[in-house]
Amino acid sequence: MGKVVTLGEIMLRLSTTAGTRLAQAEQFSAHYGGGEANVAVSLANYGHHAVFAGKVPTNELGAAVRKHLNRYGVDTSQLLMGGPRLGTYYLEAGVGERGASVVYDRAGSSFAVMETVEWDMDQLFKETDIFHLSGITPALSMKWRELTIDLLKAAKSADCKISFDINYRGKLWTREEAGETIRTILPYVDYCSAGGLDAQHFLGISPYEDGSEKEKAIYYYKKMQEAYSNISVFYSTKRTVHSASVNELTGSVWADNTYYESQCHLIDPIVDRVGGGDAFAGGLLHGLLSNDNYQQAVDFATAASALKHTVHGDCNQFSREDVEAFLALGSGRIIR
16 A cells, blocks of 8 residues: 545535525535545545544644545645635535536635645655645635645655646636646656646647547547647546436546457436545555556546445545445445
8 A cells, every 4th residue: 555645625505406506505515525535534444544634723624625535534734734724615516407506605715825834844755655635725816836746746756656637627727827747747757637628728739630539539639648648647537427417537647558348338317526636636646555457457447437436425434445346336225
């Protein structure tokens, strides 16, 4: 098993029930989550030493965040306490042809207003195999764009592999801002979650007009690796959306100049889509840490993501054994 440090903002999510508009909601379901924290939970579930680094206020909500992470076995020794508030977001659940929508209330959060790297970076990255972060963190402020590079340099000096999920959020910054920052980050990266739209929007790669979905994916992976030969593994998911509650999900990996693809999972019904991409990333990093072959890694990661869609909340709640049993038995069979 390996040691992974994930770093980012964790927030309180307040969700409506399906069929209730946000403006008419009288009650909400509360969950804690964030891209990097969700990856840490997955990896802890699979038996790895997963450390989450973030900052939350010194109040009951900050304490609840720590308890949430600890219940899944995440190491919170690098979770800082202090600052003004915990970021919040509201999720209006989608149903049928109406997709889910998000309203952020995260400005001025304890993590977002950080002006310096407050961690001891030698201690943060000590004996760490992988440092994982996402494009959400540099989107939070101009200062965080600088701090992200500082953290990447320190992780590289500590001989960590860098995992980066582009994870673009259009409500946080523009494509132009994101592209400029992402292009400064990618030279440090070893494992990258990026798909065709990322290649076009942020890396200036020309669209692929003809051919199959597989040929299209291979084209974008090749072009991205030509631009950033330091990245040894690219990965992403392809989602076919039939409705808010019925999706098809396929995962893919590009490594050693070879394309690997999982089976297609029909997820019907979806209980909660939020965190599905994080579950895929956590499953893929688990495969890399476990020295699985790339086909095994993408199969496991996609199955983990499919399972995440069946439970409420941001994070994956399944163990390695759960995912492997699901892969072995297939969809919907009773485990006796």
